[in-house]
């Protein structure tokens with residue numbers, strides 16, 4: 245007998261164990277999304293239970309994401325989709341995803357997004373592949389210097405100032421997520437503190453003028469996020485110089501960028517880059533939920549040059 249239903253509060257730790265086993269990733273990843281979601285309901289996490297044991301699970305995290313006009317709209321971020329190997333190919337996962345689709349409609353989600361390599365699992369349920377904007381960059385062959393105003397940010401994190409910069413820079417920007425204090429202090433914090441990630445800030449007269457987030461992974465450096473007051477190209481330049489000098493310390497001259505096309509960023513980026521080739525990242529799928537949202541509308545939203553969905557908001 246199998247039950248396909250909402251998780252019960254006392255089953256959360258068991259589900260965390262399942263996700264850790266199936267994905268080989270620490271429980272913090274799944275738990276931080278759960279803990280940082282306002283209006284979280286146990287109805288959002290769905291499980292397949294065989295003889296009292298959770299064998300499959302899928303989850304949806306509700307987030308406010310800006311539409312093509314910069315207006316926040318409710319989006320259902322699908323994550324934690326996993327079935328224990330011995331319980332696969334019984335239809336559990338797709339049944340749970342169908343329950344989640346119904347749940348997203350009840351909660352008023354306009355659309356849904358997920359990140360995966362298993363495209364065929366979601367395509368029959370209406371999700372379609374879409375490219376997230378990004379770029380491959382090559383640094384100029386020159387020396388870069390780190391200005392004395394550039395510091396590494398860390399615990400205690402200046403989240404109030406970072407949040408203000410994030411909001412000013414992205415206030416109208418399509419595809420960006422609204423970050424509540426809860427999201428900053430739980431989900432963003434734990435992601436910023438992963439060993440491969442670093443955050444540079446520019447501090448002038450004790451005030452944070454801008455910050456940059458990047459990772460150093462197996463495949464090189466990835467510039468994931470930057471926020472300054474709109475128009476502050478000087479701070480962008482100083483931060484990018486600091487980033488470029490860090491890369492050069494590792495004898496690397498290439499990086500990938502997830503930064504959007506933006507008048508404050510484009511000039512300073514061109515100053516440090518020999519080449520910047522716009523390429524889409526292929527791991528995203530989207531699906532309309534509300535009838536007023538269509539595949540065409542989502543397509544247009546993702547194609548906006550100034551749009552970006554930051555890595556720190558992924559689920």
Ligand SMILES: CC(C)(COP(=O)(O)OP(=O)(O)OC[C@H]1O[C@@H](n2cnc3c(N)ncnc32)[C@H](O)[C@@H]1OP(=O)(O)O)[C@@H](O)C(=O)NCCC(=O)NCCS
Nearest residue numbers: 300325326327332333334335336337338339359360362365
């Ligand atoms: C991807 C994953 C979640 C699928 O879980 P699952 O419970 O096996 O999924 P389902 O049973 O709903 O569907 C899987 C396949 O079984 C088939 N199936 C469903 N019921 C079946 C049955 N009774 N007999 C035989 N096959 C069946 C489905 O048609 C589907 O086949 P298809 O992919 O060729 O269309 C699971 O393989 C997994 O945990 N993988 C590792 C983590 C992962 O990749 N997560 C998702 C990406 S983020």
